[in-house]
Amino acid sequence: MPMTVVTTRDVAPRFRGFLASCMLEIAPGVYTAPRMGKAIRERVWAVLEEWFGIVGGGSIVMTWRDVERAGGQGILTLGIPPKVLHDQEGVLLVRTASPARSDEAVPGSDLIE
Secondary structure (H helix, E strand, O other): OOOEEEEEEOOOHHHHHHHHHHOEEEEOOEEEEOOOOHHHHHHHHHHHHHHHHHHOOOEEEEEEEOOOOHHHEEEEEEOOOOEEEEEEOOEEEEEEOOHHHOOOOOOOHHHOO
């Protein structure tokens, strides 16, 4: 089971309380779980998504080891432009969509899953 890390910024107290109930808060807004399995990680993310849809505000990022993804790392985001990891000939790149141009095709987007 891989290490899972969640970071929050400017979120409602309910998010922080929920995350602190199932993960260790190692710094303000930074939560870790060294052995969180996929099913639990998905359930935690489902709760965060549901609450974010209701409460909104701030941002949340979840990351974990995933050998099937670019760079061996999975990333989920709420509240900030989505980030996608891409392995370009051994160089790990982070792609973010421009909020103003999210409806337009992004050059090189055909390279990303």
